[in-house]
Structures are given as structure tokens and as C-alpha cells.
Amino acid sequence: MMQEDHLQKRMFFRRVGGFSINQKSKEVVKSLQYAAELLDNPNNLVTVFPQGALESNHIDEINIERGIDYIVKKIKGDCQIIYYSAFIEYFESLKPSVYFRFLNCGTNRDFDFERLKTMINDHHKKALKEQVNAEH
């Protein structure tokens, strides 16, 4: 799921699974609905950035928009929810490394929006701490 203005500049992303969302338009529900439909099929994976905007890699508070709540509640099949924090660092190399830190957020069957928010923020803070002590 991509911001509409970002996708419009790079339309080829549609060919590899990109679909748009525009928070300011009435169609926002359509995009969320579409994401939920995709998730009905157990063979699909949908990447959603719940922050709803590109934010700095250095923030310690993850802002989560309500859209994710809507999507998960609309899913009819079974779906697992995974969050990850990614950090990009160089250390001794001239090429960057990406450090992914995953968190299992449960399934759509036992979903609670407020719980997801705290889970993600706690995880992100922990991930930042681990990142600072990362081996290199």
C-alpha cells in the first residue's frame, strides 16, 4: 500500500503489487477494503506502513493511523500480523546494512487496535536499544 502521489510518480510499482491510498480522498475506504480482500487469500502478503507518511528513521514514537484497524477487522480469512523495525547503518562498511527486528502481533482473530499500538511502540523502543548495542 503506497501513498497515491508516490505511486503516481512510479507507476511501474503497480506491476509488482503496489496499490494506492489517498488519506484525503473519499476513496480511502476503497483502498482499505482492497487490502482486506487481498488478505482473505492465504497466499498473499500485504505490506502496510501504518504511519501513513514517510517519517525519519530516528524517531522513537511510531504513530499508527486508524486504517490498519479497519483493514484487519474486514479480513474474512485467517491472517497473521507481523511488524518490523528496520534500521540502516554503515559502521565499517561503505555499503549500508539493514537491521530488521520482527515482532509477532498475533492474528486477525484476537486483534485489538490499542494493544497493537502499545505492542509496536514497546517493540520499537526495544529495537532501538538493541540497535545501539548491535554488533559490528
Place this chain on the structure above:
Amino acid sequence: MIKPGNNFIIRQILHFYVTWIVWRHFHELKFDPVEIAPDKSILLIANHFSFWDSLILYVVCRKLLKKKFYVMAREDTTVKFQYVKYGGAFSINKQSRDMLQSLDYAAELLNDPQNLVLIFPQGKLYSNFVNTVQFEKGITRIMEKAEGKFQLLFATTFVQYLKHKKPTATVYLKTEPSFSKSFEDLKNAYQMHYDNAKLQQTEIVI
């Protein structure tokens, strides 16, 4: 201790090489202008998170500060990459008695107003995501030895991608006027600058 090499041709080649790889690797290199005293050398204190930060600050030095660039580097790095000494690197080894010699050499360089000495007081590579910047004690010896001869300049660098394929490096610079400070004062002053820079960096939303 390994001293900087003095070979004009190799230095020129390195100059073009460093400017080129920084230009090629980064989408943009951002920094704000600062007031530079022409009759003083510059002691540049910066955070250390990768090999890139010396290269970034080298470019900033050539573009903005217009001084001769020197950088204090760990001995193992200087041994491994022999050519860095031609770019102005001199070595320090915390475990050896040579250490004082390196610190005094840095102070000596600061006596010449044409020079800039870059020091990473953290003493080793830390993550770009740290909240507190570690300081090793050596820096105060340099500042005492060269007191009055140099201008103190803080630099904090952050690298981020945001909407571009290539990363953007943002260097936050700040001159620190009164520099006859104790170790704790210096550390706190740098930390304040670092916190401020980080705040500005995290306010970016696209």
C-alpha cells in the same frame, strides 16, 4: 604513531576520489553555513558512526571551511588502509604510550590557522541511533595544549533515505565560542547540540 603523508599528488588524487564517491553515493549532502575565524585553526568534534563521516566532513571542510584537513584515526585503521594518511589521517592507539604523542601532535597542528583537525571523541564506531554521545578524556589534553589558537566547531551527522533511492547526509554544525571548558562542560555542550540536531532530524515528515 603514523603521521600524515605529505605527497601533493596522492593528496590531490584522494581529494578527487573522496569528492567523487561522496557525490556518487549520496543523494544530497546538507549543511548550514557557519562563521569561520580566518586567524584560527578549527577543532572539529563529530559523532562517529561509519567510515563515511570522515569523508562527508572532508567534503564539508573543503567546500565550506576551506582549511587543510587532518583527522585523528585509530591505529588499526591507519595501518589497514595505508593511503588514508595522505588524506590527512594520523593515528592514535589508546593502548599504547604513543597516545600522548598523538594528542600532542593534534594540538601542534592546531597552532597553524590554516589547519582543521577532526576528532571523534567517541573513540570508536557507534550506531547512528545512539541517544548519548560517549566522550573519551583525550580531547581535553588537546584543548589545553592549544588553548586560544583554535575555534571549536561541533558537527553532528545523520544519514537517512526518506523518499530517495540514495541516502541524504545532514550535517548539523555549530560553533562553540567559549572553549576553555572542563571535560564535563564540553561533553554536555556537545550533547546539547546532538539532541538539538536529532530533534530537527526526526521532525522530517514526507
